[in-house]
Amino acid sequence: MRRVASGVTLAALVLLPFFGSNYALDVANRCGIAVIGVLGLNILTGFTGLISLGNAAFMAIGGFSAAFLITKAGVNGFAAIPAAGAIAALLGMIVGVPSLRLKGLYLAMATLAAHFIVEFTVVKWESVTGGVSGMSVPAPALFGVVLDNDRKLFGLVLLLALAALLFARNLFRARPGRALIAVRDHETAAAVMGIDVFRAKISAFGLSAFFVGVAGALAAIQSRIISPESYPLSLAIDALSMVIIGGMGSVAGSVLGAVGLTLLPEGLRAATNALSGQWPDLISKLSILKELVFSILIIVFLIFEPHGLAALWRRAVRKRHATTQQQPEGGGK
Amino acid sequence: MDFTFLLQLLINGLVVGSIYALVATGFVIIHKSTGALNLAQGEFLMVGAYVCLYAMTTFRLPFAAAFPLTLAFTALLGVLIERVVLRPLLGSPVISVIMVTLGLAGLLRSGLQFFFGTDTRAFPELFPSAPVMLGVVPVSQGYIWSVAGVTVLLTALGLFFRYSRAGLALRATASNQQTALSMGISVKRMFALSWCIAAVVSAIGGVLLGAIRGGIDMSLGHMGLKVLPVVILGGLDSVPGAIVGGLFIGVVENLTGGYLDPLLGGGVKEVVPYIVLVLILMVRPSGLFGRKKVDRV
Amino acid sequence: MTAMALSIRDLFLSFGGVSALSGVSFDVRPGEIFAIIGPNGAGKSSMLNCISGLYRPQRGTIAFGETPVTGLPPHRRARLGIARSFQNIALFKEMSVVDNILVGRHLHARTRLLSAGFSLPSARISEKAQRAKVDEVVAFLGLGAVRDEPVGTLAYGVQKRVELARALASEPKLLLLDEPMAGMNSGERDDMVRAILETNAAHGVTIVMIEHDMGIVMDISDTVCVLDFGRRIALGSPSEVRDDPHVIKAYLGEEDD
Structure with a gap:
């Protein structure tokens, strides 16, 4: 049953470029990119318990690295994506070094500071980033295939998103992933069981930043033009909302949160368009409306379902297949 | 070097810093007594400024009536938020509490934008506009009133904590919840009280800031994030630290704004508090006045 | 002389001026069950925390077999074969x-x-x-x-x-147990005692255990070390320790207040 459902979903996704509208493919690409980025943040915050407000900064690092590598270093666009991830991972590990000493709120503050410092650096380092005016990002091309629109880009996004999902799923069913969860749940006990807590945290920072950097590179390629303003703090908060609403420490939750909250504003847009007859100023307030709804959702989920959509989903599945015992997810939560 | 320019920067820094100090005090009070990190502190400030503006323009109330009304409103809001949003999360992981205050910040900000729009709104003139001369430096009267207001308020808070029953109970709660409980103090009520005080204090900061600037918009909310370097510098659980930290960050910000921004093409003023934050976290995470915690297993 | 499983020498530990351990020394022989007992606040848990590396003593040395471990972080000690349980359960709760x-x-x-x-x-x-x-x-x-x-x-x-x-x-060589039977009913206690004895007998695991149930301590341990106010006041076989005047005084003294 579950196999059939995922098979049908996969088939629909593979066929999407052949029948979807331009708008649908734009949204689908943004969903896929969000899945990769949210998975990255979830590895750090949900699975390892290290809160980060620096997600937008790592998106920016991924985006500007890719743009720089393609336009100024002459790297092929396809190679630039993992390279951007690697650069983000390296910087992520550097930011992670103080994390051994910092916990909870202090880490939130340190990553917030990292956000503003990265933003400042991006604005000032004009020779690399183009400064305030930003950069344009050429489409990746290989053997005459040029991914210059959403329809052509979708295959790559889908592939990378699936790879990211499988990687994360495997990881948290095996030793290194369990070590991260152990560090989150009880740092002292983890250390006593032989886990090098510092190393675990640094690898969580690196892996998380790699995913987020790849997402940033893809987002830059999709939008074609990036500037420091493409990465406001609210982007980091949106990503955290997706993690929380989707489900902290859950791979499936990352998908639900990323897709759900990427589609939500689109739904709001459709709704306000439909209601613009009665309330003409509603359209202009769309972004405010989005923030309002996201904020309310965060609060409501934290109070009533801290394990997010993933928990709701699991409960619904269990209810439907009450007879067949489901294997609990490797993520633990 | 132009001495008047330096003096002007220092005064600007102290004025803005005093408001940082005020908002940071609210922040510290919440953290001390409830352990929560309130990232919606800047939004409390906005609520204060907008409610006061609304009362004065739409209801045409004089400031003397609008101001107490604002305080009453924000006091109620603080209590309500604690009761509805924070209390269900008692005992939740730090991440949840931080995130819920981020959600709260978003809710308050988008709510205000929904009602008041995103344009800058003129704030009624509260203080005479003619500057007075402080030595050779002309200083606007708003600045003087504002610093005086903050000083009075912080003194009043200090007295409240030292001598009033509620203040003592709040301090007892902050130092040890179990002991406070055993002395018959309602810890839950103290949590509500600390959110109430924090909201009111920030609202006052918002009104003062509105009056000084002459206009308010959504950028007021950034004060909430600026306060983080302040409290890290001073120590998350120290009210004197919040005051010293506030003044220090205010001054550093204005000095770098005055001297480094022209050289580097702007933006340094905005980032320098966060560089200070990182330095403090690396050197002394408990801040200048904060207590070091001994982790026991 | 064969190497001791664990050698504690002259351990001092204090928190902000309050001393938890003042000059404690003892040896644990390979393969024995070694119990640490003492009134509340005697420094028993502090001792285990020093052995597993959660606390750093201000003075003194700890050797695991022939390896000095005093300065090693917990995960390095675990690698050498030291495992433990906690007084307050420390599981990965999710x-x-x-x-x-x-x-x-x-x-x-x-x-x-x-x-x-x-x-x-x-x-x-x-x-x-x-x-x-x-x-x-x-x-x-x-x-x-x-x-x-x-x-x-x-x-x-x-x-x-x-x-x-x-x-x-983790297949440890040395197992530290901090009140393994606290809060258990008698059936659960019996199971736990059996598990401890079997671990010790079948796998030759050396066990250092803090326990309040004197009946069990006297029954299963080879050596008992008594701490009081951070000092070692007695060390020996269960029967030696039971009759030690210092021990009797320390325990009666506790009941007085």
């Missing part, structure tokens, strides 16, 4: 019983981030081997019925057993 015990196998697997993420054959083989070992431990401690339950939902006594299982899964 994980299932099996996953908790699997963490105990951390040191015996070598799977790295990339081989795990790409699920390479080496990672799969290692994972299978670890799970087989965990199944042994699960069977040994009778945790089969709850193996896939999240630990947070289990009864206190069962959680204590899971903690022991996690420690055993």
Whole structure:
């Protein structure tokens, strides 16, 4: 049953470029990119318990690295994506070094500071980033295939998103992933069981930043033009909302949160368009409306379902297949 | 070097810093007594400024009536938020509490934008506009009133904590919840009280800031994030630290704004508090006045 | 002379001027069950925390076999073969019983981030081997019925057993138990005593244990060390310690206040 459902979903996704509208493919690409980025943040915050407000900064690092590598270093666009991830991972590990000493709120503050410092650096380092005016990002091309629109880009996004999902799923069913969860749940006990807590945290920072950097590179390629303003703090908060609403420490939750909250504003847009007859100023307030709804959702989920959509989903599945015992997810939560 | 320019920067820094100090005090009070990190502190400030503006323009109330009304409103809001949003999360992981205050910040900000729009709104003139001369430096009267207001308020808070029953109970709660409980103090009520005080204090900061600037918009909310370097510098659980930290960050910000921004093409003023934050976290995470915690297993 | 399993020499530990251990020394012989007893606040848990590396003593040395470990962080000591349980249960509360015990196998697997993420054959083989070992431990401690339950939902006594299982899964040479029987009913206690004795006998694991149940301590330990106010006031076989005037005084003194 579950196999059939995922098979049908996969088939629909593979066929999407052949029948979807331009708008649908734009949204689908943004969903896929969000899945990769949210998975990255979830590895750090949900699975390892290290809160980060620096997600937008790592998106920016991924985006500007890719743009720089393609336009100024002459790297092929396809190679630039993992390279951007690697650069983000390296910087992520550097930011992670103080994390051994910092916990909870202090880490939130340190990553917030990292956000503003990265933003400042991006604005000032004009020779690399183009400064305030930003950069344009050429489409990746290989053997005459040029991914210059959403329809052509979708295959790559889908592939990378699936790879990211499988990687994360495997990881948290095996030793290194369990070590991260152990560090989150009880740092002292983890250390006593032989886990090098510092190393675990640094690898969580690196892996998380790699995913987020790849997402940033893809987002830059999709939008074609990036500037420091493409990465406001609210982007980091949106990503955290997706993690929380989707489900902290859950791979499936990352998908639900990323897709759900990427589609939500689109739904709001459709709704306000439909209601613009009665309330003409509603359209202009769309972004405010989005923030309002996201904020309310965060609060409501934290109070009533801290394990997010993933928990709701699991409960619904269990209810439907009450007879067949489901294997609990490797993520633990 | 132009001495008047330096003096002007220092005064600007102290004025803005005093408001940082005020908002940071609210922040510290919440953290001390409830352990929560309130990232919606800047939004409390906005609520204060907008409610006061609304009362004065739409209801045409004089400031003397609008101001107490604002305080009453924000006091109620603080209590309500604690009761509805924070209390269900008692005992939740730090991440949840931080995130819920981020959600709260978003809710308050988008709510205000929904009602008041995103344009800058003129704030009624509260203080005479003619500057007075402080030595050779002309200083606007708003600045003087504002610093005086903050000083009075912080003194009043200090007295409240030292001598009033509620203040003592709040301090007892902050130092040890179990002991406070055993002395018959309602810890839950103290949590509500600390959110109430924090909201009111920030609202006052918002009104003062509105009056000084002459206009308010959504950028007021950034004060909430600026306060983080302040409290890290001073120590998350120290009210004197919040005051010293506030003044220090205010001054550093204005000095770098005055001297480094022209050289580097702007933006340094905005980032320098966060560089200070990182330095403090690396050197002394408990801040200048904060207590070091001994982790026991 | 054969090497001691554990040698504690002149350990001093204090917190902000309040001393928890003042000059404690003792040796633990390989393969024995060594009990640390004493009134509340005597420094028993502080001692275990020093041995497992959670606290750094201000003075003194700790040697594990022939290896000095005084300055090593906890995970390095675990690598040498020291495992422990905690007085207040310290399980990974969002994980299932099996996953908790699997963490105990951390040191015996070598799977790295990339081989795990790409699920390479080496990672799969290692994972299978670890799970087989965990199944042994699960069977040994009778945790089969709850193996896939999240630990947070289990009864206190069962959680204590899971903690022991996690420690055993790491195949330690030295096992530190901090009040393994606290809060258990008598049936659970019997099971725990049996598990401890069997671990000690079958696998030759040296055990250092803090326990308040004097009946059990006197029954199963080879050596008993009595601490009071951070000092060692007695050391010897259970019968020697039972008749020691200092010990009697320390215990009666406690009941007085």
